[in-house]
Amino acid sequence: MSTSSLATARAVLTALVAAGTRHLVVAPGSRSAPLAYAAAAAHAAAALEVHVRVDERGAAFTALGIARATGRPAAVLTTSGTAVGNLLPAALEADHAEVPLVLLTADRPPELRGTGANQTTRQPGIFGDHVRAGLDLLPEDEDVPARLAPVLAALAGAPAGPVHLNVALRDPLHPAPEDGPELAGWARDLAARTGPAGPGALALPAVGAGPVPGPDAAGDRSRAVVVAGDGAGPDAARFAEALGLPLLAEPSSGARRGPNAAGAYRLLLGTALGAGVERVLLVGRPTLSRPVAALLQRPDVATAAVRPDPVAWCEPGRRREEVLPDWAAAAAFTGRGAPGWLPAWRRAGAAADDAVAALLARGPVSGPAVAAAVWAACARDGALLVAGSSNPVRDLDLAARPGPAAPPVVANRGLAGIDGTVATAAGAGLGAGRPVRALLGDLTFLHDASSLLLGTGEREPDLQVVVLNDGGGGIFATLEHGALGERDERYRDVVERFFGTPHTARLDALCAGWGAAHVRAGTAAELGRVLAAPVRGRSVVEVPADRAQLRALHARLREAVAAAAPGC
Numbered sequence: 361m362s363t364s365s366l367a368t369a370r371a372v373l374t375a376l377v378a379a380g381t382r383h384l385v386v387a388p389g390s391r392s393a394p395l396a397y398a399a400a401a402a403h404a405a406a407a408l409e410v411h412v413r414v415d416e417r418g419a420a421f422t423a424l425g426i427a428r429a430t431g432r433p434a435a436v437l438t439t440s441g442t443a444v445g446n447l448l449p450a451a452l453e454a455d456h457a458e459v460p461l462v463l464l465t466a467d468r469p470p471e472l473r474g475t476g477a478n479q480t481t482r483q484p485g486i487f488g489d490h491v492r493a494g495l496d497l498l499p500e501d502e503d504v505p506a507r508l509a510p511v512l513a514a515l516a517g518a519p520a521g522p523v524h525l526n527v528a529l530r531d532p533l534h535p536a537p538e539d540g541p542e543l544a545g546w547a548r549d550l551a552a553r554t555g556p557a558g559p560g561a562l563a564l565p566a567v568g569a570g571p572v573p574g575p576d577a578a579g580d581r582s583r584a585v586v587v588a589g590d591g592a593g594p595d596a597a598r599f600a601e602a603l604g605l606p607l608l609a610e611p612s613s614g615a616r617r618g619p620n621a622a623g624a625y626r627l628l629l630g631t632a633l634g635a636g637v638e639r640v641l642l643v644g645r646p647t648l649s650r651p652v653a654a655l656l657q658r659p660d661v662a663t664a665a666v667r668p669d670p671v672a673w674c675e676p677g678r679r680r681e682e683v684l685p686d687w688a689a690a691a692a693f694t695g696r697g698a699p700g701w702l703p704a705w706r707r708a709g710a711a712a713d714d715a716v717a718a719l720l721a722r723g724p725v726s727g728p729a730v731a732a733a734v735w736a737a738c739a740r741d742g743a744l745l746v747a748g749s750s751n752p753v754r755d756l757d758l759a760a761r762p763g764p765a766a767p768p769v770v771a772n773r774g775l776a777g778i779d780g781t782v783a784t785a786a787g788a789g790l791g792a793g794r795p796v797r798a799l800l801g802d803l804t805f806l807h808d809a810s811s812l813l814l815g816t817g818e819r820e821p822d823l824q825v826v827v828l829n830d831g832g833g834g835i836f837a838t839l840e841h842g843a844l845g846e847r848d849e850r851y852r853d854v855v856e857r858f859f860g861t862p863h864t865a866r867l868d869a870l871c872a873g874w875g876a877a878h879v880r881a882g883t884a885a886e887l888g889r890v891l892a893a894p895v896r897g898r899s900v901v902e903v904p905a906d907r908a909q910l911r912a913l914h915a916r917l918r919e920a921v922a923a924a925a926p927g928c
Contacts, residue, residue, distance in 0.1 A: 364499060365529040366539055369394040370546050371504040372497070372527060373402055376462060377550055379512040381433045382557040383409050383791060384464075385423040387416040389439020391479065392466035393533040396437065398543065405547035409557040411790065412818060413783075416443045418811040420450030420463070421780030425787025427459045428770050429744065431563025433515045434791065435462035441479035444486055449779050454522040455490040456673050457591075457774030460515040461522040463487065469499055469530045483526050492517055494524040518669040559793020562744065562768055569668045569686045572598045583701050584639035584694040586620075587652060588613035590773040592644030597621065599643075599687055604697035606705035610648050611735075611747055611756040612771040620702065621762030622709030624716050626651045627921040633708050637661055641694050642681055645673055647773050648757050656680065664693045673774070708925040713761050715924035716917060720759065725884060726913055727801075727828050730903050731755035733884070734799045734826050737891035738767035743824075744792060746785035747771040748800035749778050750835045752828065756799065758917070778804040782825060783811035786898075789821030795895035796821065802829040805900075806865055812874035812898055824895045825876075829867060830907035832860040837910040846911065860907070871900045878902065 372395065376384070384399050386392075402408035413419035416438045426434040438444055444465045454461040467473075468480045484496040493514035501507060511523050535543060572595055588596040588609035596615035600607040608625040609616040628634055629651040637655060642665040646652050656663055663681035666689075670676075676683075684690050720729040735756055738745040745767045747753040753771050760766075770788050772781065782805065785798035805827045814820055828834075836842055836859035845855030856862060871878035877899040881887040890901050 363394070363532050363536060363539065365394040365531075365533055366398065366535055366543070368497070368499065368504060368527065368529065369398040370543070372464070372508065372525065373398050373408065374550060375505055375508040375512060376433070376435055377402070377408060377554050379433055379515060381408070381435050381462060382560065383411065383423065383426045383434045385411045385413055385419045385426075385434070385436045385787075387413055387419045387436070387438050387443060389443060389466065390533060391468065391529060392437055392439040394529055395464065395466060395527065397535055399437070401543045401547040402550060405544070405551040406556040406558075407547055407551035407554055412815050414813065414815070415810055416446035417449060417780060418783040418808065420447045420461075421783035421808070421811070422787035422790070424450045424454055424459055424461055424780070425770070425784035426791030427454070427461055428457075428784065429562055429788040429791035430560040432560060433460040433462055434787070435464050437464045438466065439479070440465065440467050440483065441481055444481075444483050448487065449777065451487050451490050451522050453772050453774040453777065453780070455774065457772065458519045458521050458672050459774070460520050462515070463491065463522055463524045465524070465526050467526050467528045469528045487522070487524050490522070491524045492521045495526065497525065497527045499528055499530050519672040521672055560791060562792045562794065569595065569666050569690070570688070572602055572687050573691045574602055578603050578691045578694065578696045580695045581698045582639050582695040583636050583698050584641060585637055586641045586643060586694070587646055588615035589642065589644035589646035590771065595687070596643040599690065603691060603694055604702045605694060606697075606702055608652065609762065610646065611753060611760055612769045612773055613644055614768070615643070616760070616762045617764055617766040618762070619706065622705055622712070623761050624712035624758055624921055625709065626757065627918055628705075628708050628712055628925065629655055630918065631708070631922060631925060633704060633925070639663070639694055641666065641690055645671070645773065647776060648754055664690065666690045711924040712921045715920040716759055719916060719920045721884075723913065724909075725882070725887070725903055725905055726909070727751050727755040727834065727905065728759035728917070729884065730826065730828050730887065731799060732759040732761070733887055733891060734797055735760035735767065738797055739763065739765040741795070741894070743767065743795040743797050743895055744788055745769045746781065746788055746796055746798040748781045748798065748804040749776045750801050750804065750833070751838075752799045752801055752804075778807050780808055780811070782808040785825065786811060786821045786823050789823050790819060794822075796823050797895060798823065798825045800825060800827050801834060802827055802831065802863075802865070802867070803833055803861065805867070806863070809870050809874060812871065812876045812900075814875065814898070820897055822895045822897060824899050824901060826901045826903065827867060828903050828905050830905040831864070832862045832907060834907035834910055836860060837907050838914055842911055867900060867902045876900055880904070
């Protein structure tokens with residue numbers, strides 16, 4: 361006869377697998393032991409793939425990366441106490457990015473709560489309204505599957521997002537001798553009902569607004585553009601092509617492809633061509649570009665968004681644009697492109713891309729140059745590209761040429777934090793079962809370098825982390841803080857210390873400690889040779905750069921694009 365805690369653990373994992381979960385990331389702990397023993401049996405029977413990580417925060421972001429790459433729920437398991445709090449950053453990202461993440465936390469039984477018992481705190485409700493649903497499952501609860509069903513159904517709701525299962529467990533927390541055969545039989549039955557676990561197909565974003573209409577469904581001709589933000593999906597590109605409209609697509613939109621996509625569009629918005637925009641159709645969530653944000657606020661520009669379902673990142677009525685339910689309504693809003701409108705954008709886009717590429721080729725290694733090289737390598741060999749927040753994803757937005765072979769891109773744009781990015785990339789590789797390149801800044805890498813660590817026997821992702829190491833926070837040099845430090849000597853040291861956060865960390869030594877290969881690429885040629893090789897195992901490519909030149913570089917890029925497309 362199985363112990364009550366082990367029976368609860370089996371019921372919980374059965375429900376998770378039935379809800380589509382095929383990956384569970386486990387952080388070690390005692391109170392969660394019944395769930396760990398059941399997970400081990402499910403892993404042995406191939407009903408569930410289990411990954412073990414020593415750090416709960418990294419474990420949660422690993423599960424997040426798996427869910428991002430596969431589009432299916434992934435779960436993270438922790439013990440009680442502070443371990444639960446370490447899940448909050450990933451829970452926040454999953455909330456705003458609409459990722460189906462199961463936060464599975466073990467807890468002390470109710471009679472120990474509020475008594476000062478070790479590792480006991482108020483876990484139910486700890487994630488507040490950042491989860492779609494939550495359940496405090498107590499040892500005496502009956503019909504566990506019925507209690508779990510509505511919570512797990514919320515994973516795929518509108519909007520999708522994380523859920524919290526808090527499972528209180530009483531001693532004994534380990535299997536009795538007679539539990540082994542019963543546990544193994546349960547796991548075999550679970551595998552027989554659900555099929556083998558393992559890598560899944562890569563999930564591409566999709567707005568889900570029905571079929572894209574043909575040009576005959578459009579309204580009057582206009583000078584409209586389609587802005588494809590994070591998660592827009594390939595239908596945004598198809599819509600732009602069908603209606604003859606320019607496409608301004610962020611790297612993680614899933615739409616940065618096709619003949620209508622303009623690469624260096626944010627620089628073109630500062631030209632006469634950008635000034636001529638009359639209408640903007642927004643698909644997905646734009647997060648990167650101040651020029652796009654300014655465009656969406658222009659009083660002379662009409663704005664609308666294709667948003668068939670509620671989204672987690674926006675409360676109704678809080679944004680300016682008109683909300684449209686489907687592509688047919690979008691076509692009526694934008695109309696077809698005015699005569700000469702799309703050709704002008706195509707000419708300007710090609711000229712801008714050429715000007716950016718030429719300037720980057722003449723200068724020293726820089727963030728945009730590295731971004732362009734990583735993008736091209738992923739397009740060439742099919743690797744998934746994980747873009748770090750801050751400068752790297754913006755460098756991609758500036759320098760990555762759109763095209764039919766544009767690589768799939770994953771980026772944590774829900775809250776755009778730098779935390780957990782290495783773990784997210786590793787999880788994406790494990791979930792999709794394909795090589796991954798992650799493009800990160802040095803601070804993003806240092807924030808999560810411990811996620812390179814793998815326990816003996818754990819499945820290793822094919823992950824190449826390309827780190828632009830400019831010795832601190834380069835993005836601040838391009839913002840108002842950098843301008844202040846440059847023009848006013850009184851603030852120069854303050855800006856450098858509190859925003860630049862300079863460091864002298866040895867990335868090669870860190871990689872050696874975590875068991876990952878390290879190579880330094882100091883020139884474009886060296887980087888090209890490294891990126892030409894297949895991605896195998898865990899490796900870090902360190903690319904040194906000088907952030908003191910960033911403001912000047914971006915000024916030269918703006919000038920080059922303005923000169924390349926003067927009549928636009």
